[in-house]
Amino acid sequence: MKAALPLAALGLVLSGALLFLYRQAPGNDAPAYFENVARLRQIRQLDAQWELDAMKSKLGINQSYDALAEPLPQLDALPHQLNARPGAPDRDGGAELAAGVAALERELGRKAALIESFKSHNAVLRNSMAFLPVAADDIAALAERYSQPGRGGTLRFMRTEAGVRKVLLQVLMFEDGARFDQAGFERALAGMMASQDTLPADLAGALRLFVVHVRTVLRECQKVQDLLDRIAAAPTAAHMDRISTLLNRGQERNALQMQQHRRYLLLLSAALAALLLYAAWRLIRSHAIINSVNGQLRQANEGLEAAVHERTAELEGAYGQLQSEMAERKQLEGRLVQSEKLASIGQLAAGVAHEINNPLGFLASNADMLEQYLERIFEMLSIYQDAEPAMAPVPGLAARMRAQRVRLELDYLRADIPVMMAESRDGMGRVSKIVQSLKDFSRTDSLQQWEWADLHRCIDSTLNIIASEVRKVADVRKEYGALPEIECMPSQLNQVFMNLLVNASHAVGPLRGLITIRTGVADQQAWIEVGDNGCGISDEVLPRIFDPFFTTKPIGKGTGLGLSLSYGIVQNHHGRIDVETAPGAGSRFRITLPLRQRTEVYAQPARRSASPASAQAPMTGMTPAL
Ligand SMILES: Nc1ncnc2c1ncn2[C@@H]1O[C@H](COP(=O)(O)OP(=O)(O)OP(=O)(O)O)[C@@H](O)[C@H]1O
Ligand SMILES: [Mg+2]
Known part of the structure; x- marks a missing residue:
């Protein structure tokens, strides 16, 4: 930027100088010069023609004076048109040219006046010259008449006629420019005039007229010749030469100036071109620098972008990890809450079961006894x-x-x-079942052993037990995968399968439904899915299905312990239950179990326990978190 300022200033100065020179440069007036030269040549021709015409008029070749009058307007106008260079009349000899033109005009004016005078004198001369032969013929005729035989003086008349002829001849010769003896001629005229007294009156008159015209011719001839000499001597050509010289000099000066300006312009142009070249070189260098800086910037930018991408990816990864950790934490919290809930409910259930179990026992035996007693009483009454x-x-x-x-x-x-007794027994049976469920739930009396079992057989045997209930309402499709024997408590898992299958059969309808049982192994874990195309689970219900005693079924049909019990069993197996459901489309319960139980986990509860809330992506995206 710093270097650009002097460069720009220099460029400005050079441009200014260029402009100045351009304004100072003489214009190209070659056309004006050539016009002036042509005009001058025309004036010269007209002038020469003018003199020639004057000579012709004098010699009588030109019968009229029109030829002398014709060039006048042009000779009057043309000198005015001889211009100095427009815009600079005082410089370059413009004033001198104007003075020369004025002198030429003056001279042409004088010449015109001389020609005018020549015209009048020549007219008189021509007139007398034309008359003299006629007058001589008249005299000759009269002399001849008076020379009739019988009349005296014939010789005298003949001498008069001969004298007239001689004078006429001499006048003609004189007029023609021949040498002329003035004295002799005067004598002849004087003798002629002296002899007139002896001549008849008419002849004498004719003779006098002849002499008058002879004298007019002599006088006018001299005047005409004098005027012609003056016309010829008029210095118009000298003026024109001077003008021509001035024009040539101006033109030369002009050419010289133009040459000089061209040289200056050339120099300035060269300087400007050098400046431009320098500027272009600087521009190219700047461009190269900018390009390299751009390249560096681009590289830096790309590096930065890569770093940003890397960082973003790292952040996204960290964010994803954080999210999953948060989700896991939430799940863990949910599981913990659920576990605690179940544990306290389990204690409560165990207490309630224990408290109910004893009265229920003697109630049942008492009822049996009462029935027997009543039978006996009725027998007595019959008697x-x-x-x-x-x-x-x-x-x-x-x-x-x-x-x-x-x-x-x-x-x-x-x-x-x-009937009443039968109903009571049934009621007590139901209470007994509830108590058993409560006991199962709290697992107070669970003394089962871990063993290796084939889950397909477990599922099949469970299906056999509830076949009548399930097959009434739905078809069962089995899609068993390759499932090895797993370490488990089969009778407990049977309860889980039974509850899931019964739930599925309750969910389908009123049209015949489809229950699908699928199994497989993934990530070293066995999975069992029980799916149905039943009513599905609504968003409000889903968060609560694993709660003990939560049921949507009519009183007497469900206790609401099935899923919570199943959850407990699966948890005990260090597995998990996931639910996918879509209201109106069906549900899918997936149990995931480890293939074998680790010894240490028997001692302490596993971290990865079953989660009632670990519902995966729903069929239609409906999985609330518990
Ligand atoms: N496959 C299913 N389809 C639709 N709803 C289901 C399904 N399984 C469970 N449920 C819902 O979950 C609730 C709780 O089920 P759970 O098995 O714990 O109790 P229950 O079936 O109602 O009674 P119980 O199992 O003690 O006879 C059910 O009442 C029902 O609303
Ligand atoms: Mg159930």
Whole structure:
């Protein structure tokens, strides 16, 4: 930038100088010069022609004076048109040229006046010259008439005629420019005039007229000759030569100036070109520097972009890791809450089961006993009834017995009490089942052993037990994969399979549904899926399905312990349950179990326990977190 300022200043100065020189440079007036030269040549021709015409007029070759008048307008106008260079009349000899032109005009004016005078004198001369032969002929005719035989003086007349002829001849010769003896001629004229007294009057008159014209011719001839000499001597050519010289000099000076300016312009142009070359060289160098800097910048930018991408990828990875850690943490928290919830519920359930179990036991045995007692009482009453006719002798007894029987509705009781007892037994059975479920849930009496089992066989045996319930409402499709025996507690897992299958059969309908059982191994873990195309689980229900006693089924149909129990069993196996569901489309429960149990995990609870909330991506994206 610093170097560019002097460069720009130098460029400005050079451009200014160039402009100045351009303005100072003489214009190209070669056309004006050639016009002036042509005009001058025309004036010269006109002038020469003018003199020639004057001579012709004098010699009588030109009959009229038109030729002398014709060039006048042009000779008047042309000198005015001889210009100095426009814009610089005082410089370059413009004033001198104007003075020369003015002198030429003056001279042409004088010459015109001389020609005018020549015209009038020449006219008089021509007139007298034309008259003299006529006058001579007249005299000759008269002399001849007076020279008739018989009349005296014939010689005299003949001498007069001869004198006239001689004078005429001499005048003609004189007029023609021949040598002329003035004195002799005067003598001849004087003798002629002297002899007129002896001549007849008319002849004498004719002679006098002749002499007058002869003298006019002599006089005018000299004047005309004098005027012609003056016309010829008029210095118009000298003026024109001077003008021509001035024009040539101006043109030369102009050419010289132009040459000089061209030289300056050339020098300035060369300087400007050098400056431009230098600027171009600097520009190219700057361009190269900019290019290299751009390249470096681009490289740096690419490096930066790569670094940013790398950093972004790292950050995204870290973010993803953080997200997954947060999700895992959330799951763990959910599992922990669920575990704690289940643990406390388990304790509660164990207590309740224990408390209910004993009264339920004696209630059941008492009910059995009561039924037996009642049977016996009814048998006794039957006997009493049969004995009624035998009591007729006792007044009123039979009637009282009959009335009492009617009042007690004994027949009705006999029919109803067994039903009631059966219902009670059924109720107690249900309570007993609940108590057993509670016990299972709390696993207080779980003394089962770990063993290696084929889960396909477990599933099949479970299916056999509930076949009638499931096959009434749905088809079962088995898609078993290659599943090795796994270390587990089969009877507990049977409970899980049973609950999932029963739930699936409850979910389908009213049309016949489809239950699909799939198995397989992934990541060294066995997985079992029970899927249905039933009603699915709504968003509100999904978070609660693993809660104990949560059920959407009518009272008496579900306890709401099935899934929580299953969850506990799977957790005990260090596995997990995942749910995928879509309301209206069905549900899929997936159990994942380790192939074998590690010894140390028997002692302490596993970190990766089953998660009721670890529902994977739903069929239609509906998986709330528990
Ligand atoms: N396959 C399924 N389709 C739709 N809903 C289901 C399915 N499995 C479970 N549920 C829902 O989860 C609830 C809880 O199920 P869970 O097995 O714990 O109890 P239950 O089946 O209602 O009763 P129980 O199993 O004690 O007879 C069910 O009431 C039902 O609303
Ligand atoms: Mg159930």
